[in-house]
Amino acid sequence: MTPPVSATARAKANDADPAVAGLERPTPAGVNAPGFGSDFIADALRALDIPYIALTPGASYRGLHDSIVNYLGNTKPQMLLCLHEEAAVAIAQGYAKVTGKAMVTAVHSNVGLMHATMAMFNAWCDRMPVIVLGATGPVDAAKRRPWIDWIHTARDQGALVREYTKWDDQPSSPAAAREALLRGTWIANTAPRGPVYINFDAELQEMKVSEPLPPLDVARYMPQVTTSAPAELIRQAADMLKGAKQVLLLAGRASRSIDAWQSRVALAEALNARVVTDLKIGASFPTDHPLYSGSPRAITPDSVEGLKNVDIVLSLDWVDLAGALRAFGPSPSVKVIQISLDHRIHNGWSMDYQGLPPVDLLLSADPDLVVPELVKAIGQSAKPHAVPSPRATTNKEPSGFTNEHIARALRKALGERPVTYTHLPLSWDDSWLAFRHPLDYIGSDGGGGVGGGPGISVGAALALKGLGRLPVAICGDGDFLMGVTALWTAVHYKIPLLFVLANNRSFYNDELHQERMARARNRPIENKWIGQRMADPEVDLAAMGRAQGAAGFGPVTKAGDLPTVLEKAIAAVDAGGVAVIDVRVEPGYTAAMTAAMTRGGG
Numbered sequence: 001m002t003p004p005v006s007a008t009a010r011a012k013a014n015d016a017d018p019a020v021a022g023l024e025r026p027t028p029a030g031v032n033a034p035g036f037g038s039d040f041i042a043d044a045l046r047a048l049d050i051p052y053i054a055l056t057p058g059a060s061y062r063g064l065h066d067s068i069v070n071y072l073g074n075t076k077p078q079m080l081l082c083l084h085e086e087a088a089v090a091i092a093q094g095y096a097k098v099t100g101k102a103m104v105t106a107v108h109s110n111v112g113l114m115h116a117t118m119a120m121f122n123a124w125c126d127r128m129p130v131i132v133l134g135a136t137g138p139v140d141a142a143k144r145r146p147w148i149d150w151i152h153t154a155r156d157q158g159a160l161v162r163e164y165t166k167w168d169d170q171p172s173s174p175a176a177a178r179e180a181l182l183r184g185t186w187i188a189n190t191a192p193r194g195p196v197y198i199n200f201d202a203e204l205q206e207m208k209v210s211e212p213l214p215p216l217d218v219a220r221y222m223p224q225v226t227t228s229a230p231a232e233l234i235r236q237a238a239d240m241l242k243g244a245k246q247v248l249l250l251a252g253r254a255s256r257s258i259d260a261w262q263s264r265v266a267l268a269e270a271l272n273a274r275v276v277t278d279l280k281i282g283a284s285f286p287t288d289h290p291l292y293s294g295s296p297r298a299i300t301p302d303s304v305e306g307l308k309n310v311d312i313v314l315s316l317d318w319v320d321l322a323g324a325l326r327a328f329g330p331s332p333s334v335k336v337i338q339i340s341l342d343h344r345i346h347n348g349w350s351m352d353y354q355g356l357p358p359v360d361l362l363l364s365a366d367p368d369l370v371v372p373e374l375v376k377a378i379g380q381s382a383k384p385h386a387v388p389s390p391r392a393t394t395n396k397e398p399s400g401f402t403n404e405h406i407a408r409a410l411r412k413a414l415g416e417r418p419v420t421y422t423h424l425p426l427s428w429d430d431s432w433l434a435f436r437h438p439l440d441y442i443g444s445d446g447g448g449g450v451g452g453g454p455g456i457s458v459g460a461a462l463a464l465k466g467l468g469r470l471p472v473a474i475c476g477d478g479d480f481l482m483g484v485t486a487l488w489t490a491v492h493y494k495i496p497l498l499f500v501l502a503n504n505r506s507f508y509n510d511e512l513h514q515e516r517m518a519r520a521r522n523r524p525i526e527n528k529w530i531g532q533r534m535a536d537p538e539v540d541l542a543a544m545g546r547a548q549g550a551a552g553f554g555p556v557t558k559a560g561d562l563p564t565v566l567e568k569a570i571a572a573v574d575a576g577g578v579a580v581i582d583v584r585v586e587p588g589y590t591a592a593m594t595a596a597m598t599r600g601g602g
């Protein structure tokens with residue numbers, strides 16, 4: 001049972017990773033009863049059982065900062081110092097991608113929040129729960145210090161992020177602050193999940209409070225929200241699927257549960273469905289399964305055997321169902337079943353809800369809960385649908401030095417070892433690495449915000465500690481450079497992690513856009529690199545890793561050198577460190593990637 005929110009809750013054991021928990025131990029503050037507004041906020045955080053708070057400090061929450069260090073003893077939550085607010089929120093996003101649960105972050109007044117916004121938008125589009133704490137004020141103008149307290153006080157600070165958070169609040173008393181934390185945690189962790197923002201007045205944190213708050217049973221404020229589907233709708237969906245000639249299963253957003261994964265496989269097998277997954281989100285189906293057809297690039301009317309015969313599209317919370325249907329170009333007789341809760345989170349500001357798809361049967365439910373029911377209802381398929389031939393993959397050695405060489409070298413170096421890919425670059429082809437477990441790949445940034453890769457990877461690697469998996473982040477140089485200071489947090493808190501950098505010395509994705517412009521306007525294509533290439537000087541990415549205490553390797557300029565360097569870097573990570581390999585791949589994308597970009601994307 002969850003203990004009441006009170007000073008006694010402070011005696012609870014810390015679930016943080018033991019190596020992390022041993023770090024940054026404060027001098028004990030002795031007998032220490034709660035006496036300030038922020039002590040009550042800290043008590044509530046403790047009772048919510050959240051192990052870490054990733055933060056970049058600021059005076060607006062110096063009260064809460066003191067309470068976490070000197071009142072809670074920097075335990076549960078334990079501080080993870082971040083060098084940029086965007087990294088703090090990205091770390092929480094990565095943590096949620098692995099655990100499914102919200103971690104806490106704290107950012108300073110309006111300015112820290114401004115830095116955090118990009119990562120909050122990524123978490124929002126990724127439907128990942130994150131609790132962002134902020135601060136302002138003193139709201140009472142009479143209490144403000146000259147200048148600094150004035151520029152760092154904003155009316156309705158939550159307005160900065162309201163359009164891409166599920167909820168925000170600015171409580172005015174310790175009791176209201178506690179309630180806001182309970183409500184925010186519940187909302188963030190309830191599907192469809194997402195970030196919340198709670199803003200604490202500096203004065204509220206620093207005020208003396210003599211009366212204790214009455215104890216509270218946290219569990220009673222986290223009621224389970226039913227997200228399964230009614231039996232009648234499951235029966236209807238099962239009947240439609242049983243009568244289908246060929247089902248196209250779009251395996252979209254899903255939890256990291258292995259049981260849910262196995263049910264998805266059972267459903268596909270019962271129907272002999274063709275299955276498509278999406279690198280924008282975490283692995284949702286074994287990509288070496290004979291029923292697997294590929295990534296969304298595979299969804300064209302004639303690219304994959306069997307798709308022409310599709311008469312039912314079953315979407316398990318696919319990120320862009322309307323877009324997939326458009327690319328696939330099905331006949332008007334194709335029926336669409338959508339299982340998703342996502343419509344419950346859509347608002348009028350961000351268009352991340354995508355196009356409006358035609359839907360013949362909607363199950364407003366969590367696909368992970370519906371799929372096992374569908375498997376039961378379908379049983380062994382009434383119709384023996386054709387088994388497709390496995391999709392063609394090539395063993396041909398690629399030419400030049402490309403991302404595909406990185407994939408090959410990793411496959412060879414890691415063999416059957418459990419690996420979690422915590423990030424893949426935009427130009428990645430999903431045939432290069434096989435995913436066989438929901439934790440093999442956790443998806444991308446969500447909001448297309450470049451710079452999220454390093455922070456997300458650090459948060460994921462933290463959550464993966466002790467699971468026997470090697471976290472590997474493959475980042476573009478642009479992504480790495482925008483988020484590079486997240487590495488310091490990983491090194492400092494002893495979070496092992498391997499970065500392999502697909503360094504083409506360019507924001508290359510945008511070179512392709514300039515090429516497209518030049519072609520359309522009949523202008524010189526050879527100028528596409530201007531304003532895109534990071535050359536003269538080339539950035540020494542390994543040195544940027546070393547500067548923060550990571551082991552830096554490279555630059556690796558020949559594919560033949562990769563295996564030896566990888567071996568050394570993996571050894572450094574196995575010894576508990578962070579390793580960075582600067583791989584100087586050639587600028588350029590595969591033909592498939594370029595074709596997909598011409599159809600959209602980027």
Ligand SMILES: Cc1ncc(C[n+]2csc(CCOP(=O)(O)OP(=O)(O)O)c2C)c(N)n1
Binds near residue numbers: 475478479504510
């Ligand atoms: C915050 C942000 N700024 C700019 C962009 C536009 N953009 C999309 S991809 C890209 C290039 C990323 O460079 P890199 O990570 O090196 O990958 P590459 O395209 O070179 O493979 C840019 C700048 C973006 N999506 N997000």
Ligand SMILES: [Mg+2]
Binds near residue numbers: 476505
């Ligand atoms: Mg690049």
